[in-house]
Amino acid sequence: MKKIILAISGASGVIYGIRLLQILKLEKNIETHLIISESARKTISLETNFSIKSIEKLSDKVYDFQDISADISSGSFKTFGMFVVPCSIRTLSGIANSYNENLIIRAADVILKENRYLVLGIRETPIHIGHINLMHKACSIGAIIMPLVPSFYKKPKKIQEIVDNTVNRMIDQMGIVLQKEILQRWKKNNFIG
Numbered sequence: 001m002k003k004i005i006l007a008i009s010g011a012s013g014v015i016y017g018i019r020l021l022q023i024l025k026l027e028k029n030i031e032t033h034l035i036i037s038e039s040a041r042k043t044i045s046l047e048t049n050f051s052i053k054s055i056e057k058l059s060d061k062v063y064d065f066q067d068i069s070a071d072i073s074s075g076s077f078k079t080f081g082m083f084v085v086p087c088s089i090r091t092l093s094g095i096a097n098s099y100n101e102n103l104i105i106r107a108a109d110v111i112l113k114e115n116r117y118l119v120l121g122i123r124e125t126p127i128h129i130g131h132i133n134l135m136h137k138a139c140s141i142g143a144i145i146m147p148l149v150p151s152f153y154k155k156p157k158k159i160q161e162i163v164d165n166t167v168n169r170m171i172d173q174m175g176i177v178l179q180k181e182i183l184q185r186w187k188k189n190n191f192i193g
Helices: 014-025 038-047 052-056 089-096 103-113 129-140 159-173
Strands: 002-008 030-036 061-063 081-087 117-122
Touching: 002 014, 002 103, 014 030, 014 038, 014 081, 014 159, 030 038, 030 052, 030 103, 038 052, 081 089, 081 103, 081 159, 089 103, 089 117, 089 129, 103 117, 117 159
Parallel strands: 002 030, 002 081, 030 061, 081 117
Antiparallel strands: none
């Protein structure tokens, strides 16, 4: 059983984190551990029709954002990795600087010190040199930076297709093989014409 932490921070694009949780819920060999920041709760109500309770029901275990003594705040808690999706610049800054003021940042810090997968779905544009420096710093200590940038070579017709493509690529970054893939892999002949 792979234990995966999923954190949803307050940046725009919370649908990526929710969809990731939905997909991981379908996998029999994955146990999810969820953290939702206070800002994410507000963003969820602004951007989606999901209730917090309905999102929490998708996870095997839910943690209080402020509980830095939670199980997942220790390296002795064996996880496969962690996603922060979306990852706000504030959360990125905390992770890059090991400023463990909340459970998302503390759990991410533990993931990095234990040399496990940490995928950050950065959601900000445009970016300035300060943001770039934070991404560089996080990457240099082991984080995988994955900006939430959609691709269009499949000619998506729905937002769901764009979200699914990005989420599947994030899952790929952690080396997880889904029982049922939602991504059509690139083959030159599939996309010509």
